[in-house]
């Protein structure tokens with residue numbers, strides 16, 4: 001059994017394959033889109049850099065789940081906008097009172 005060198009997965013941003021990727025021991029770089037992988041600095045180890053590059057976040061299940069998450073974030077933002085509008089009104093009132101005094 002031979003230990004084959006670890007190979008980088010295709011670039012997650014442009015899809016370029018290993019022919020367009022190189023490793024300097026700290027990072028994997030994509031020469032097509034200039035993406036640089038996560039650093040393993042101060043370690044100087046191609047396998048560690050490639051393993052970090054190959055680590056991927058699990059994709060979100062389906063579009064319904066994604067739509068639900070986006071909907072919740074929109075509601076949170078709308079609530080924050082309402083709070084900010086209330087604070088803006090309070091600050092304006094405070095400034096007006098300050099001017100009158």
Ligand SMILES: [Zn+2]
Pocket residue numbers: 011012013014015016030031032033034035
């Ligand atoms: Zn790329």
